[in-house]
Amino acid sequence: MIKHIGSFVAQPVFTVAAIRQIEKRLFAAERDPFAVMQRAAQMLFKHIAINWPDSQHFVIVVGGGNNGGDGLLLARLLKQAELNVLVLDCATTERRGDALKAFDLALADGVDIEPFDALRVCVGSVVVDGVLGIGARLPLDDVLCSVVDWINRAKRAGASVMAIDLPTGVDADTGYAQAYVAADITLSMVQPKIGHVLGVGSIASGRLVNESLGSNALLSAMSEEDRSSLAVASFSEQIDWFDVAQLAKHKPCPRFADSHKGRYGHVAVFGGDHGYGGAAIMASEAAAKSGAGTVALMTRGEHVAASLVRNPNVMAFDLAHERAMSLGIRKDTVVVLGPGLGREEWGEALFHRVMALSLPLVLDADGLFWLAQLSDASLPEGSVITPHLGEAARLLGWRIDDINRSPIEASAALAKQYACVVVLKGLASVIANPQGQVYIAGKSEPVLSKGGSGDVLSGMLGATLAYYKTPLEAALMAVSWHNYAAGEMAGKRGVHRAQPYDVLEYLD
Numbered sequence: 001m002i003k004h005i006g007s008f009v010a011q012p013v014f015t016v017a018a019i020r021q022i023e024k025r026l027f028a029a030e031r032d033p034f035a036v037m038q039r040a041a042q043m044l045f046k047h048i049a050i051n052w053p054d055s056q057h058f059v060i061v062v063g064g065g066n067n068g069g070d071g072l073l074l075a076r077l078l079k080q081a082e083l084n085v086l087v088l089d090c091a092t093t094e095r096r097g098d099a100l101k102a103f104d105l106a107l108a109d110g111v112d113i114e115p116f117d118a119l120r121v122c123v124g125s126v127v128v129d130g131v132l133g134i135g136a137r138l139p140l141d142d143v144l145c146s147v148v149d150w151i152n153r154a155k156r157a158g159a160s161v162m163a164i165d166l167p168t169g170v171d172a173d174t175g176y177a178q179a180y181v182a183a184d185i186t187l188s189m190v191q192p193k194i195g196h197v198l199g200v201g202s203i204a205s206g207r208l209v210n211e212s213l214g215s216n217a218l219l220s221a222m223s224e225e226d227r228s229s230l231a232v233a234s235f236s237e238q239i240d241w242f243d244v245a246q247l248a249k250h251k252p253c254p255r256f257a258d259s260h261k262g263r264y265g266h267v268a269v270f271g272g273d274h275g276y277g278g279a280a281i282m283a284s285e286a287a288a289k290s291g292a293g294t295v296a297l298m299t300r301g302e303h304v305a306a307s308l309v310r311n312p313n314v315m316a317f318d319l320a321h322e323r324a325m326s327l328g329i330r331k332d333t334v335v336v337l338g339p340g341l342g343r344e345e346w347g348e349a350l351f352h353r354v355m356a357l358s359l360p361l362v363l364d365a366d367g368l369f370w371l372a373q374l375s376d377a378s379l380p381e382g383s384v385i386t387p388h389l390g391e392a393a394r395l396l397g398w399r400i401d402d403i404n405r406s407p408i409e410a411s412a413a414l415a416k417q418y419a420c421v422v423v424l425k426g427l428a429s430v431i432a433n434p435q436g437q438v439y440i441a442g443k444s445e446p447v448l449s450k451g452g453s454g455d456v457l458s459g460m461l462g463a464t465l466a467y468y469k470t471p472l473e474a475a476l477m478a479v480s481w482h483n484y485a486a487g488e489m490a491g492k493r494g495v496h497r498a499q500p501y502d503v504l505e506y507l508d
């Protein structure tokens with residue numbers, strides 16, 4: 001089968017360890033390392049002027065590290081521009097190095113620096129979070145929690161919040177957060193971090209802007225090998241990927257002019273025990289509307305008529321019929337197993353029967369429940385599993401909180417354990433393959449938090465798996481496409497009314 005390979009626009013996101021290495025090289029390349037912090041402050045000033053050109057009153061909350069140093073130098077620039085600026089200092093340790101130098105310069109310039117006091121009323125229309133950046137140790141103690149709370153209260157009272165580098169409270173390596181600053185804009189310094197695009201961090205960051213401070217030039221001068229040793233995950237960049245014009249350019253599963261249905265694969269969706277027919281019907285509809293050449297729904301007899309009425313293009317077979325398997329399966333079949341499979345005997349027997357076919361699988365929902373019951377399971381080559389946090393926890397024998405705290409490690413561990421591609425579903429999804437490649441795709445789309453969204457995604461994934469050469473590509477395409485379409489749908493239909501299958505009307 002001839003396949004079209006989409007080209008991905010991916011932007012690397014970095015760990016703190018990698019940022020520290022880049023910083024080291026950046027400092028070595030500068031005559032005066034303090035110049036990097038000064039550049040950071042100039043960039044903050046620039047973005048303030050762009051975003052809030054009319055604001056006169058600024059409050060900058062600073063910690064004792066270099067994140068606070070950036071904030072102090074920004075305060076100086078605002079003061080020099082004759083704007084009203086107040087620095088609230090919540091440092092608990094003595095300042096050293098660049099942070100101390102920044103503090104002294106701000107003080108010498110007459111910047112108003114006062115100790116942070118939670119009872120103080122916010123006087124700024126823009127509040128800048130310069131409390132903690134990549135040097136944060138989490139969780140925050142009570143004092144820092146009250147600082148975070150103060151900034152968020154100021155926001156609720158009408159102030160805009162800009163975070164320097166990272167919203168305070170967010171783990172830069174995972175996006176995990178408990179108490180955290182909810183920023184309107186985050187100005188990331190040097191390079192974007194994993195925590196900006198994953199987990200709660202992806203929401204806390206608000207609109208993300210990065211200023212490389214000279215590191216882009218440094219990275220492009222590095223060898224590909226050297227550079228890729230720094231990035232542990234690549235983020236299929238929202239700005240490019242989800243931009244309508246860009247998506248039009250990278251349209252998933254494009255059709256060929258000299259087309260016939262055999263070129264787009266065959267998807268067989270297995271599932272739909274009593275009461276769960278909708279899940280399997282939605283998955284089969286999703287496969288069909290994502291462009292699969294042919295789709296078969298393999299289900300209980302009671303769901304056949306419903307499926308035919310809704311989707312006459314989808315073949316619907318009653319699994320109790322002795323020829324159902326031979327009619328619904330071709331040799332190039334991609335199987336979607338799980339939606340509405342259930343946890344009763346019927347689902348268990350069907351799970352084993354389908355696993356024995358050794359066809360590439362999309363394994364989801366209760367398919368993952370049955371997978372977790374096996375002590376030693378290998379999946380057919382080219383398979384993809386799509387667990388949410390709870391399902392991943394069951395498969396790995398970890399606690400859900402552990403998955404939340406280490407989503408990249410969890411997906412990589414699952415990809416190894418089952419020798420398959422893993423889509424760990426979350427606000428943004430982590431996609432990993434057994435070769436150690438990791439991508440983060442998608443962003444928070446609250447409209448997707450409804451029963452049935454996973455079924456639709458698994459059906460879409462069935463279609464992309466039939467279309468693309470590698471399961472990694474197929475997973476990236478399906479997750480990004482689903483997420484993009486959800487954003488379009490939410491805008492046009494509203495987040496309450498829109499149903500999970502409505503997303504399929506926004507794929508083109």
Ligand SMILES: NC(=O)C1=CN([C@@H]2O[C@H](COP(=O)(O)OP(=O)(O)OC[C@H]3O[C@@H](n4cnc5c(N)ncnc54)[C@H](O)[C@@H]3O)[C@@H](O)[C@H]2O)[C@H](O)CC1
Binds near residue numbers: 023067136
């Ligand atoms: N170094 C550079 O090239 C540049 C750095 N920039 C900014 O600097 C920060 C990173 O600075 P660093 O000093 O390493 O860390 P932080 O400021 O994030 O915090 C360290 C500081 O805070 C204390 N601390 C950490 N956690 C806690 C906690 N839970 N409770 C109390 N205190 C805590 C710690 O002891 C230190 O004193 C980076 O994010 C950038 O914003 C530049 O932008 C320019 C280049």
Ligand SMILES: [K+]
Binds near residue numbers: 132133164165
């Ligand atoms: K910060």
